[in-house]
Amino acid sequence: MSEIQETVLESFQTFQSTQLVKDKYENILEHLDSGIILFDSHGILTFVNVQMAKLLEIPRASLIGCTLTGILRHPQLSRLNKRKLLRIYRETIFHRKKHHEFCDDRGGHWLLTVTYGDQMNGDFLLSAKDVSDYKQIEQTAYQNDKLAMLGKISASIAHEIRNPLTAIRGFIQLLRPHLLQIGKDEYAKIIMMEIDRGNDIISEFLNSSKPTSPQTSVIDVSSLLKDVVLLTESEALMNGCQITMQDRELPLYISVDAKQIKQVILNIIKNAMDAIADLGHNHPGMIQIHTEQDHKNVQIHISDNGKGMDNNTLSRLFDPFFTTKESGTGLGLSVSYRIIKNHGGYIYVDSVLGKGTDFMITLPHN
Structure with a gap:
């Protein structure tokens, strides 16, 4: 009898040990x-863990056994998540992609x-890992490569155009006494003025394709945004848009090149006005601006209720020379x-086609 008891006790202890290990790994x-x-x-x-239940937006207890x-x-289950699940099933289980x-x-x-397969004894294990940081690093590296290439091309084009302009200017100066x-x-005066204007255009193009190092000074972000709103308010009203800015009680200071940051915000607001204008004059346009503090960063949010963008446009938004406008250069963003x-x-963009676009600019807090 004692041998049977010992065997039962050992079996029970083994079961308890196995259960503890199982509970540990499940935890x-x-x-x-x-x-x-x-x-x-x-x-x-x-089995479903906390993170997957959050992604599905369904309580874990109600998923077990389904x-x-x-x-x-x-x-x-929301309609959006249902579409995602069907797409995942089609891409993985149905097409046997891992x-x-x-x-x-x-x-x-x-x-x-x-x-799945032999190593899972017929079970199917699905894991979802957040790779947003990797994607951001990948996108940043890709964008930097393109911008570096743009700088080289711009410098080369500018050099090739400036050479003949310099030669023309020199010969006009030689001919000027005869023209007199x-x-x-x-x-001669008109030709000289137009040559100088051409050189100025080339300089602007070089500066826009490769911005100079920022000459920083400490400034309250609200005062900077107010200056930009004043510059664009009248144009916005003429286009049927209203610009609203949520003011803060306490100032948020950033160390930036005010001229360059104004250029960025002006560009985003003008793009927002264009996106609203594409929906027609009967559409009441709204551009909203507000700031937030997030740990060590200051966030500038600029949102509009324009036509929005599809995923293809979003993926190419910061590409040099990419534009959806007939008269655009594709250099602004x-x-x-x-x-x-x-x-x-960093600049983050979120857009829904037919609803609008949100830009978020993060800058280090001074």
Whole structure:
């Protein structure tokens, strides 16, 4: 009898030990920053962690025991998440792909990995990892390469144009006494003025494609924004737009090149006015500006209710020479990106086609 008791006791202790290990690993999985969901060989959901439940926006308890069809029919599953789940199913399970990338409603990038087969004993494990930081680094590196190339091309073009302009200017100066003799000195003056204007245009183009190092001074961000609003208010009213700025009680100081930051904000506001104008004069345009403090950064938010942008336009928004306007140069936002980067900041954009666009500029707080 004692041998049987010892065997039972050992079995019980082994079970307890196994259960403790299982609980420990389940607890780790539950609190990972990656989303985890597990289906058994019958397609029944047996485990889901906190992060995955947040992504689905459904309580964990109501997910356990559901099939994929049951999740899709879940009363708390939003229409947007339902479309995402169907797309994930099509890209991974149906097409047998092990990786799929998707964006959440806040613009975050997620990498979904599916594990199945012999190593899972028929189970399906889906994990979703937030790769937003990696995407941002990748995008920044890609953007920097393009802007560096733009600077080289601009310098080369400017050099090739300036050379003949310098030669023409020199010969006109030599011919000027002869033109003066025949009473045509005004022709020489006009030619010289136009050559100088051409040189000024080239200088502006070089400055816009490769902004100079910022000459910083400490300034209250609200006073800087008020100056920009004053500059654009009359033009906005003429275009049927209203610009509103939420003022702060306490000042927020930033160390920036005021001229360059004004250039960035003016560019974004003018783009917002154009986006509103595309919807027609009957559309009541609204551009809202407000500031926030986030830890060590100051955030400048500029939102409009214009026509918005699709994902394709958003992905190319800061590309040099990319524009959706007939008369645009495609340099405004690429230059703005470079200016903010030179100040140690970043520009974030969120847009919904047909609803509007939100720009957020972050700059270090002084």
